[in-house]
Amino acid sequence: MDSMTVERLKEKAIQLRETAVTMVYKAQSGHPGGSLSAADFVTALYFKEMNVNPEDPNWAERDRFVLSKGHVAPIQYAALAHKGFVPLEMINTLREYGSPFQGHPDSKKCPGVDISTGSLGQGLSCAVGMALGGKLDEKAYRVFAVVGDGECQEGQIWEAAQSAVKYELDNLVVFIDDNGLQIDGTTEEVMPNHDLEKKFQAFGFETKRIDGHSMEEIVDTLDEVREAKNGKPKCIVCNTVKGKGVSYMENVVGWHGKAPNEEQYKLAMEELAGGLHA
Amino acid sequence: MTVLDLKATEQIATREAFGDEIVELGRNNKNILVVDADIGSSCKTTKFMNEFPKQHINVGIAEQNAAGLAAGLATTGKIPFVSTYAVFGSLRMAEQIRQEICYPNLNVKIACSHGGLTPANDGGSHQAIEDMGVLRTIPNMTVIMGADYYSTRKLVKQASEMHGAVYLRFTRDKVPVIYDENETFEIGKAKQLRNGKDVALIANGDTVHLALQAAEILESKGVSAQLLDMHTIKPIDKEAVLECIEIGNIVTVEDHNIINGLGSAVSEIVAEQGKGKVRRIGVQDRFGESAPYDKLLEINGITVENIVNTAEEML
Ligand SMILES: Cc1ncc(C[n+]2csc(CCOP(=O)(O)OP(=O)(O)O)c2C)c(N)n1
Ligand SMILES: [Mg+2]
DSSP states (O other): OOOOOHHHHHHHHHHHHHHHHHHHHHHTOSOOHHHHHTHHHHHHIIIIIOOOOTTSTTOTTOOEEEESSGGGHHHHHHHHHHHTSSOGGGGGGTTOTTOSSOSSOOTTTSTTOOSOOOSTTOHHHHHHHHHHHHHHTTOOOOEEEEEETGGGGSHHHHHHHHHHHHTTOTTEEEEEEEOSBOSSSBHHHHSOOOOHHHHHHHHTOEEEEEETTOHHHHHHHHHHHHHOOSSOOEEEEEEOOTTTTSGGGTTOGGGSSOOOOHHHHHHHHHHHHTOOOO | OOOOOGGGSOEEEHHHHHHHHHHHHHHHOTTEEEEEOSOHHHHTOHHHHHHOGGGEEEOOSOHHHHHHHHHHHHHTTOEEEEEEEHHIIIIITHHHIIIIIITTTOOOEEEEESBBTOSGGGOGGGOBSSHHHHHHTSTTEEEEEOSSHHHHHHHHHHHHHSOSEEEEEOOSSEEEOOSOTTOOOBTTBOEEEEOOSSEEEEEOGGGHHHHHHHHHHHHHTTOOEEEEEOOEEETOOHHHHHHHHHHOEEEEEEEEESSSSHHHHHHHHHHHHTOOEEEEEEEOSSOOOSSOHHHHHHHTTOSHHHHHHHHHHHO
16 A cells, blocks of 8 residues: 555544544544544554555454554544445444444454453553564564553553563554543543653663654654564654644543534534644 | 332432442541542542542552552551442452452442443443452452432442442443432342232342333233342342242343343252242343443343243243
8 A cells, every 4th residue: 555645644634533523423422532632643553554454354464453542442443434444434323233333442343453442451461462473473564552641550551561571572562642631630630650651661662752743753753663673662652632633622631531512513623624733 | 118100200320329428428437438540520439539538549540459459448447439330340350359358358348330231332341241240259248239329329328337348339321210218228138119929020220120110010910020129139138039939930130141140149049949930131141232221221131021021921
């Protein structure tokens, strides 16, 4: 597949945001805030970086994607729908009976979902297992995991991290969506994370902190990471804004898991049509 | 006892009952603490946190830590209520509950919203269908689910007054209020809602109101149904089950897997008595999925109609 230019990726990221917000609006339930903060790197992964095939979602050589913070399923579903894994019309069925788009990703129901998630803290271990399996079989695929900053409070994240380092999984790339918010407040109030980049570094990861809304930085970092076959798992800590792209959702705890009403939805669509603001 | 007209009553999620009662308890006893794990807002502990910030702990998204920390607090004479969703409070914390709460027999309460299929559109990952079964297997554990707002409040209060580990399960979604505000409840003692002689319905939690409607329909068809609200599945009220065995036909109803929940607990007593028949209505040993709550109940046959039909088949 031709990889997209940065400009096209930026447009794509807007499109995925629009779709994710539309899904949550139609369902009148779901998690917009963390979907929007993750939108840019999820776009870069699906539309530039990852070697996946919508015609053959279970292709053995594919790169894997694990949404460890499974509640932001709408942004992954938006990517899968626009990529052609699932017909685009299905976006109207989020959280409905029989939909591939379950409240949280379900690998039995949705093509392109490599493993079911939804209980925080568990997905990263699965990503480590997938990366280890790839190493054992001497396969070239890589594994990309998306982890929330609040999610890093789960001890299992650190158990996964230590095993990724022990098994020298340089085919594992972890994105931390460091948006500073969780459900009961800011991470600072609920349970301070301190510096997640330093923590992963101390565990033995190769780390980098970037602006998670700069497509240029995301793309450049993915280029660097692709080349670094040095026996170290990678962790990209992304400074992000929860709700990014919809002004009234930005940095507002209450938009973690709430659907917009009709008026709010219209406003969101208008704002997104205008692109991201710095 | 008075049973209210269902159609005329209001609907309240039982997690609200916990949120309201825990404030009363915290006001009267400074040793009552809430240990949250970043979902206080949906488990309804925000009021408690605001009124008694010194009695409130939020460990973040770290349920296993919450359970262990609560055990430690209990050794210092505190009465911690760990508050999270039922899936996490039963399964994620299962071994901490076993090892550090039940084994040393400490005074920790696990108070969980999102019981059974009630977090309906969140999907199978969030629907706790195994929780009561898993926890009732652990020695020293008491397992409770109230049927409505008022009974849940009473049971939460009683749980705070008894020593030992208690698992309290609440609904995310609204359920009808079926009891009068002044009704009394006792942990381990079934509430008999109807007296009958042809069939016994034993239900708990959010299915009690379904069984109540079924009993009324059966009555109109000339079938006299005994009805028990078995809010405590462990220790189960054996006396009450023995009475049902005398009736002969028992239908159990629960928003839980039919394996190891209320139906199993009743069946254990029936099997040991060597008489009586049981039919279990509940989640059909399948994971949940995203759907309206009523649809999920229907898929599993947890409906008034199926209760009526099952009871009639047994006669
Ligand atoms: C084990 C577990 N505990 C609690 C929850 C409930 N929950 C869903 S999202 C969330 C907050 C997540 O915060 P964060 O990881 O920072 O995600 P983001 O800000 O990107 O939405 C919580 C506590 C869960 N899904 N799993
Ligand atoms: Mg966050």
